[in-house]
């Protein structure tokens with residue numbers, strides 16, 4: 001029974017947080033001060049490239065500082081240009097903040 005409970009708890013949490021790979025919204029653009037078209041491009045790149053070698057790591061599952069650290073390495077893995085890398089990173093941070101409804105200061 002214990003084995004079942006943990007995944008169920010994870011599912012319930014994901015359910016509360018809404019879409020784990022949220023579409024770009026004006027509030028995401030505002031939070032990060034990044035052009036929504038660039039965020040949308042980052043989302044596409046993330047969907048296309050970031051589950052090729054391993055299970056997809058969702059934007060909300062690790063915090064923005066960790067994303068900043070790992071994305072340069074993963075962008076090289078995915079052979080993204082530096083502009084594409086910036087779009088993916090900005091999307092992941094925007095989506096992370098959106099998933100957790102973190103308010104602006």
Ligand code: HEC
Pocket residue numbers: 046049050051052053054057062070073074075077078088
């Ligand atoms: C060519 C294969 C490849 C691609 C493409 C790739 N990764 Fe990875 N990823 C790896 C490997 C291998 C590791 C584990 C070891 C390491 O750090 O290299 C990893 C580790 C990670 C980790 C760390 C997981 C942990 O437990 O610390 C994250 C987060 C991650 N990848 C996200 C991404 C994202 C986001 C993308 C898309 C931009 C991506 N990866 C694309 C191969 C890839």
